[in-house]
Amino acid sequence: MSRHDIIFAGAGHNNLVAAAYAARAGFRVLVLEGAPRIGGDTGTEELTLPGFLHDPCATAHNLIQSNPLMRNNELELDRHGLKYLYPDPVFTMPFLGGSSISMWRDVERTCAELARFSKADAEAYRQLLAEWDLMAQVVNDERANVPRPQADVEARTQASPLGAKMLAIRQATAIDIVTLRFREEHVRAFFAWIAFMTLHPLDEPETGLMAFSLAAGRQRFSWILPEGGSIRLPLALARDIEEHGGTILTSKSITRIAVEGGRATAVETKDGSIYEADRAIVSTIHVKHLPEIVGQENLPGDYLAGVARWKPNLTMFVTHYALSEAPRFRMTDGLGACVTMGALESLDAYAAMLAAFRAGKIDLREPVFLALTPSVIDASRAPAGKHTFKVVSFLPYELAQGPEHWDSIKQDVSNELFERLSLLSPNLSRRIVMAEHVESPLDLERRNPANWRGSCHGGANSPEQSGYFRPVEGWSSYRTPVAGLYQTGACTHPGGSVSGLPGRNCAEVLLRDLGSSLDDVIRSNSAVNSLPRPRRKGQGWGP
Ligand SMILES: Cc1cc2nc3c(=O)[nH]c(=O)nc-3n(C[C@H](O)[C@H](O)[C@H](O)COP(=O)(O)OP(=O)(O)OC[C@H]3O[C@@H](n4cnc5c(N)ncnc54)[C@H](O)[C@@H]3O)c2cc1C
Numbered sequence: 001m002s003r004h005d006i007i008f009a010g011a012g013h014n015n016l017v018a019a020a021y022a023a024r025a026g027f028r029v030l031v032l033e034g035a036p037r038i039g040g041d042t043g044t045e046e047l048t049l050p051g052f053l054h055d056p057c058a059t060a061h062n063l064i065q066s067n068p069l070m071r072n073n074e075l076e077l078d079r080h081g082l083k084y085l086y087p088d089p090v091f092t093m094p095f096l097g098g099s100s101i102s103m104w105r106d107v108e109r110t111c112a113e114l115a116r117f118s119k120a121d122a123e124a125y126r127q128l129l130a131e132w133d134l135m136a137q138v139v140n141d142e143r144a145n146v147p148r149p150q151a152d153v154e155a156r157t158q159a160s161p162l163g164a165k166m167l168a169i170r171q172a173t174a175i176d177i178v179t180l181r182f183r184e185e186h187v188r189a190f191f192a193w194i195a196f197m198t199l200h201p202l203d204e205p206e207t208g209l210m211a212f213s214l215a216a217g218r219q220r221f222s223w224i225l226p227e228g229g230s231i232r233l234p235l236a237l238a239r240d241i242e243e244h245g246g247t248i249l250t251s252k253s254i255t256r257i258a259v260e261g262g263r264a265t266a267v268e269t270k271d272g273s274i275y276e277a278d279r280a281i282v283s284t285i286h287v288k289h290l291p292e293i294v295g296q297e298n299l300p301g302d303y304l305a306g307v308a309r310w311k312p313n314l315t316m317f318v319t320h321y322a323l324s325e326a327p328r329f330r331m332t333d334g335l336g337a338c339v340t341m342g343a344l345e346s347l348d349a350y351a352a353m354l355a356a357f358r359a360g361k362i363d364l365r366e367p368v369f370l371a372l373t374p375s376v377i378d379a380s381r382a383p384a385g386k387h388t389f390k391v392v393s394f395l396p397y398e399l400a401q402g403p404e405h406w407d408s409i410k411q412d413v414s415n416e417l418f419e420r421l422s423l424l425s426p427n428l429s430r431r432i433v434m435a436e437h438v439e440s441p442l443d444l445e446r447r448n449p450a451n452w453r454g455s456c457h458g459g460a461n462s463p464e465q466s467g468y469f470r471p472v473e474g475w476s477s478y479r480t481p482v483a484g485l486y487q488t489g490a491c492t493h494p495g496g497s498v499s500g501l502p503g504r505n506c507a508e509v510l511l512r513d514l515g516s517s518l519d520d521v522i523r524s525n526s527a528v529n530s531l532p533r534p535r536r537k538g539q540g541w542g543p
Helices: 014-026 109-113 119-143 150-158 164-171 174-181 185-198 210-221 232-243 289-294 301-309 347-358 404-420 443-445 499-511 520-527
Strands: 004-008 029-032 091-094 100-103 248-249 254-260 263-269 274-283 317-322 330-331 334-336 340-343 369-372 385-392 433-439 485-487
Touching: 004 014, 004 150, 004 263, 014 029, 014 232, 014 274, 014 520, 029 232, 029 274, 029 369, 091 330, 100 109, 100 185, 100 210, 100 330, 109 119, 119 174, 119 210, 150 164, 150 433, 174 185, 174 289, 174 347, 185 210, 185 340, 185 347, 232 248, 254 274, 254 289, 254 301, 263 330, 289 301, 317 404, 317 443, 369 404, 385 404, 404 433, 404 443, 433 443, 485 499, 499 520
Parallel strands: 004 029, 004 274, 029 248, 091 340, 274 485
Antiparallel strands: 091 100, 254 263, 263 274, 317 385, 317 433, 330 334, 340 369, 369 385
């Protein structure tokens, strides 16, 4: 048995963020991860051939750029080798009819692309970015704090520079925003695709802001990705935790959180080890799994009912390829390799995709794609001249025959998707494929228990599962009904993606409850970090 102040259950990037602040606050920190390596959905693995570094899940690290952690360099992760790359073009979208639209880092260049389809739409894009500038502070402030009640959110929205207009935008569907603001069908598809990149169904209410935030975020930060792969973020966090005296153990699947006298006191792992926590336990275990691990008898009925109602979000189907050359896609000035390409033919194709999804059907006639070739900008991802290629499509976890049916059909589905994608790239053929690795929505759940029902963002971010209601109404403050037990990660506000916000927000609440504060940590770090510090040796939690 070993004792620590705070035990962090799971080593996804959010819990590592929370642990890093806690370690810097001087607490004895222990992080226990069930998988053989840290990072959760923010990882990098040789999935195909030696030397080919694939991100099995997240590649883009956009949302974390607005987190004060990164914006103000609070944890100085660059000292631990974290370096971001900014692809240009940001992404390109070729259409089957032969045209294409690219987003470039230069706004005017993006507008020139749009103007080829519609001058009015290019102007509408400038307007959209200008309006986002007037709304961003309100949204960023909401995301970087404990959720407020709905009435408070509405009052703050009304008080924003756009006032009632912002309220109308936030209540609208993203599809309505795209349709009202843009006239030309290709341009509409372009903006619907980018708004969809956090997988909220854009025809649902209260998705209106997505039509602004995702386009503006990509325009500002590009399809930003860490050099060396997604794992570089968790690795840098882990080094920071260890540098501040924390310990990280992998292959430690937590089977029980012990509760004594209503208080979380210890965790037990699958191998029978018990670790005691003197001050707190912070969980990033999916809320659907939490009652079993904590014991239903230790959770009140309203919390259990909220967890029982929890719904997954849309799911992805991913194939990773090792390629002998980079796929080239159509751009305005001819064919070119690019880090990110998107494919969506029209708003009708988007509606068809959602309809098939909701019916549990696989419709491969006009698939929506996100395809990434990180090695175009990052030579460390593949052997010289070779490339890693990730093809993401959006297909349901639930099938009429049950999710296990994926095991029988996934290779055929992947092959069909490859053929469809090849129509958009003249050199993308079996000739350049050296190896491949397919992950269905079921495989994504097997890879990480936090991907419950294949959900890659914890669960739907629908109105009843977001903000004040995430994960359960009354428990959105990162505290749980069990004293000393905190919850962070994608199931908590503001939800999934590599944002680090659930982790930092949770750290703020945790530290305050323990008599410390995030502000104190940040202030004292800026003084201490100017001094050289010895580097502790890593303990084998990563590559
Ligand atoms: C295919 C795919 C592509 C994606 N692409 C992007 C992208 O490009 N950009 C983006 O921003 N987001 C993307 N996402 C979403 C994003 O990766 C996740 O929302 C985010 O990484 C979640 O981080 P987290 O820290 O909350 O949890 P996770 O990364 O899920 O970490 C949770 C950790 O807890 C561990 N754990 C769970 N239960 C236990 C237990 N009982 N005991 C011990 N450990 C446990 C897990 O093993 C895991 O390591 C993608 C997701 C997927 C699946």
